[in-house]
Amino acid sequence: MLRDLFFTFFKIGLFTFGGGYAMIPLIQREAIEKKKWCSVDEFLNIIAIAESTPGPIAVNSATFIGYKQKGVLGAFFATLGVVLPSFVIILLISLFLVQFKDNTIVANAFQGVRIAVAILVLGAGLKLMRKLKKHWLTIVLIIAGFILMLFHWLPTIFVILIGGIIGIMYQTIVTWIEVAKRG
Amino acid sequence: MIPMIEEEVLKHGWLNSVDLLVDFIAISESTPGPFAINIATFIGFDEAGLWGAIAATLGVVLPSFIIILFIARFFTRFAKNPTVNGFLSGVKPMVVGILVAVGVGLLCRSTIHTDLFHLSDWVFDPRTWVIAAVLLGIRLIRPKMNPIYLILFAAILGIVAYSLISI
Numbered sequence: 001m002l003r004d005l006f007f008t009f010f011k012i013g014l015f016t017f018g019g020g021y022a023m024i025p026l027i028q029r030e031a032i033e034k035k036k037w038c039s040v041d042e043f044l045n046i047i048a049i050a051e052s053t054p055g056p057i058a059v060n061s062a063t064f065i066g067y068k069q070k071g072v073l074g075a076f077f078a079t080l081g082v083v084l085p086s087f088v089i090i091l092l093i094s095l096f097l098v099q100f101k102d103n104t105i106v107a108n109a110f111q112g113v114r115i116a117v118a119i120l121v122l123g124a125g126l127k128l129m130r131k132l133k134k135h136w137l138t139i140v141l142i143i144a145g146f147i148l149m150l151f152h153w154l155p156t157i158f159v160i161l162i163g164g165i166i167g168i169m170y171q172t173i174v175t176w177i178e179v180a181k182r183g
Numbered sequence: 184m185i186p187m188i189e190e191e192v193l194k195h196g197w198l199n200s201v202d203l204l205v206d207f208i209a210i211s212e213s214t215p216g217p218f219a220i221n222i223a224t225f226i227g228f229d230e231a232g233l234w235g236a237i238a239a240t241l242g243v244v245l246p247s248f249i250i251i252l253f254i255a256r257f258f259t260r261f262a263k264n265p266t267v268n269g270f271l272s273g274v275k276p277m278v279v280g281i282l283v284a285v286g287v288g289l290l291c292r293s294t295i296h297t298d299l300f301h302l303s304d305w306v307f308d309p310r311t312w313v314i315a316a317v318l319l320g321i322r323l324i325r326p327k328m329n330p331i332y333l334i335l336f337a338a339i340l341g342i343v344a345y346s347l348i349s350i
Contacts, residue, residue, distance in 0.1 A: 013216055015331050020217035021285045025330050048274040049254060051281075055247020056217035063248050067255040075252055079244065086216020087240055090224040091233070093214060100210070105342055110213040112341020114293035115315050116334045119322055122286030129279045138276045145280025150287060150299070159281060160274055167273015168266055175265070 001070055002077045008035060009062050009081030016086075017110070018117045020058035023082075025124035027061055037065050040131050052160050059083065137170055188222055197226050219243050290315070310344040 008030050016023040024047065031037045038046065043061075050060035059079060066078025093100050100106060132138050141163055148159045189204060211221040220240060227239025254261070261267045287299065294311040297304035318337055321328065 011331070015334055016215050016217070017334065018212050018289065020219075021282060021289075023217070024282065029330055044275050044278075045271060048271050048278050050251070051278050052270075052274055053247060053250050053254065055244070055250070056219050058217045059220070059244055060247050060251050063251040064255050067252060072252060075248070075255070079248055083216070083220055083240065083244055086214060086220050087224050087236065089214055090216075090221050091228055091236060093210070094225060094228045097210075105346075106213070108342045108345035109338040110341065111293070111311065111345055112314050112318075112337035112339070113334055114212065114289070115311060115341075116318055116330075116337030118286055118289035118293050119315070119318050120330050120333065121289055122283060123322065125279055125282035125286050128282065132276055132279060141273060141276035142280040142283075145277035146284045147280075149281045149284035156281065159277055163273040163275075163277030164270040165273065167271065168269040170273070171265060171269030 002073060004035070005066050005069060005074055006077040006081040009066070009078045010085060012062070013058075013082035014085040016058060016082075017113050020056045021121050022117045023058035023061070025120040027065070028124055028127070031065050037069055040128070042068075044128060044131060051156070052164065137166075141166065188219070192222075192226060197230055310348050314340045314344050 012023060012026045012030055015026055028040075028043065032040060032043055046061055046064045047057060050057040050064065053060055059082060062078045062082040063075045067075035070077075129142060132142070145159055145163065148154050148162075149156070154162075192204060207222060207225060208218070211218050214221055220243060223239040223243040224236045227235035227237070229235070231238070291297065291299045294308065294315055295304075296306040296308065314337065317340060318333060321333065321336070
């Protein structure tokens with residue numbers, strides 16, 4: 001299992017191009033659909049927590065899923081797996097930086113990869129959206145998150161905090177109403 | 184995270200100029216892994232070789248690793264807490280909205296090479312449209328295909344499209 005965690009997350013880490021969010025469709029495919037290491041609902045919770053805590057969402061999600069499977073050791077091997085490919089490749093690239101930067105074939109390949117990553121991330125977002133409860137506040141928050149992020153009006157962490165605070169406020173109001181009805 | 188990294192890097196004088204940093208941000212689009220890890224490894228290596236790379240990468244990974252371990256440990260206890268539940272139920276749709284926005288942003292930057300609303304900066308590059316159309320087609324016809332294959336295929340498409348067609 002530890003080896004499984006390591007190699008699966010190594011594979012995920014190896015193909016995460018263009019930033020941490022690119023990892024989400026890959027984790028969805030490998031860890032959730034194939035290995036069934038957590039459900040989609042749990043995954044939604046995990047990325048919510050991973051976004052609300054310091055550190056790259058990619059690494060946080062790996063740590064979480066690893067822990068869920070095999071405790072601290074699981075977390076360690078999942079995290080190690082997901083970090084290693086980027087570590088090794090950057091070391092190699094540092095040595096051959098100029099060649100890498102100016103190589104046309106590499107640049108062309110990545111023009112394509114960048115588009116694939118965009119489509120995958122979009123797909124992952126839409127897939128997760130389907131899994132959310134169809135509640136008016138949920139829809140409002142999805143749109144809010146979308147617009148705030150699209151226009152970069154606020155840093156991500158503030159968007160998250162706002163969502164969390166609204167969630168708490170709504171929860172509190174609902175509870176009050178419940179208590180008032182009964183009282 | 185990028186502005187904070189920029190600030191720290193320049194403060195310590197680790198990169199000679201902002202240009203190298205901007206260059207590196209571009210390079211990290213083409214390297215696996217989250218940006219924070221990439222830049223930590225890069226600067227660590229630049230400053231102090233292999234051990235520098237290890238130290239910097241450990242530094243950037245360890246805090247969140249420990250915090251997540253802590254949260255995961257008590258997650259079952261946290262999960263029952265109504266405030267936590269309220270918080271998460273608010274965060275979840277926000278994150279989904281963010282994810283879709285990131286996807287749209289990535290799509291724009293990879294096809295029109297700029298943000299959606301910077302209309303005057305739109306770049307006319309039909310090669311990207313062809314690639315996007317093909318990839319979308321594959322994605323719709325075979326939604327169950329492993330994303331890794333899509334990425335590999337996209338790399339080939341990129342090489343083909345950009346070598347055969349010139350603007």
